[in-house]
Amino acid sequence: SQQGEEDPQALSIQEGENATMNCSYKTSINNLQWYRQNSGRGLVHLILIRSNEREKHSGRLRVTLDTSKKSSSLLITASRAADTASYFCATRGNQFYFGTGTSLTVIP
């Protein structure tokens, strides 16, 4: 059920810096969602962007979607050590498909 790829696979930044993660997918979608997963825990839904939207904000999160390039990006501004986690994109077509994930480490 994997059709997306996140880039980079791993990212390490200093606290206070911005973190950008990218997601590419293959088929047409109805929406794209970003999730966060702390080690050994379930997934937490962060934000949903519909296929007819180009940008969405939620707190320190900013998501963009480019359906012509079949890609999305997640920007976390002013990162905190607590943002350390894995981040997945999931696309909604006929099913949900998950990307491979980006492991983010925020160094205090």
Added chain:
Amino acid sequence: GAVVSQHPSWVICKSGTSVKIECRSLDFQATTMFWYRQFPKQSLMLMATSNEGSKATYEQGVEKDKFLINHASLTLSTLTVTSAHPEDSSFYICSVIQTSGRHSSTDTQYFGPGTRLTVL
């Protein structure tokens, strides 16, 4: 968003035994639930779609006789790993989709906290 619980959160069992994992949708009725497994440092892989009152739909390569799914009510689905072996050790996660409106563009998937299975 929807609240999903799983029980147990972790389980250790001997090879050859069966393990049952419960997934509950706590605040809305889910006709469909999904079961995923996740290996360390990897993404989620969909195992099966659990349908209330009917047979589950399994993904290619997933043995239906090994991973028994029962969706007996609108709030409960169970996954039973039969005759577990060490290679079945994994993180099992269930989810529900909460829909709003007729179009799936706002469908949101909510996940349970996961069950860590270790087979010795």
